[in-house]
Amino acid sequence: MSKQSDLRHEIVALIPRLRRFARGLTGNQTDADDLVQVALEKALTRLHQFEPGTRLDSWLYRIVQTSFLDDRRKAQRRETEMAGDQLENLPNAAQQGDTEQSAGLADIDRALAVLPDEQRLIVVAVLVEGHSYREVADMMALPIGTVMSRLSRARKALQAALSGGTER
Numbered sequence: 001m002s003k004q005s006d007l008r009h010e011i012v013a014l015i016p017r018l019r020r021f022a023r024g025l026t027g028n029q030t031d032a033d034d035l036v037q038v039a040l041e042k043a044l045t046r047l048h049q050f051e052p053g054t055r056l057d058s059w060l061y062r063i064v065q066t067s068f069l070d071d072r073r074k075a076q077r078r079e080t081e082m083a084g085d086q087l088e089n090l091p092n093a094a095q096q097g098d099t100e101q102s103a104g105l106a107d108i109d110r111a112l113a114v115l116p117d118e119q120r121l122i123v124v125a126v127l128v129e130g131h132s133y134r135e136v137a138d139m140m141a142l143p144i145g146t147v148m149s150r151l152s153r154a155r156k157a158l159q160a161a162l163s164g165g166t167e168r
Helices: 003-026 029-045 056-077 082-095 099-114 117-128 133-140 144-162
Strands: none
Touching: 003 029, 003 056, 003 117, 029 056, 056 117, 056 133, 099 117, 099 144, 117 133, 117 144, 133 144
């Protein structure tokens, strides 16, 4: 197999992780799948830009992150609110399956939706995907202290939102 073919197989193996990451960013699976598709298209058309010897997952997470932020900026320019769209869709999710569990997930989605993008990205990468602070710092080209402080602020905001407080 060629190196490009090997990379493509590795990319396919990473899709479930990319979908989880994107789900945490967007707040719903439909938008997450769209985001992953856009990111994979970018990755495959720019496969020649991947530097052998570096982490493929970090490269792909960065593409997902950048695509997400680009989409958010476009949406803001068009004066559409992603969080408002997510909140409209949440009651439908709560009606499916186990109501109590769905309601809990809806609360988490709402709490995540109000976090600033830079905090939400780190929460999803560390708490959902299980990446270390160092991995997230490398992935997002940030100092590790910035990752730690953003995660700390995000945890406090999530805790306040989930307990009914308004702290942020």
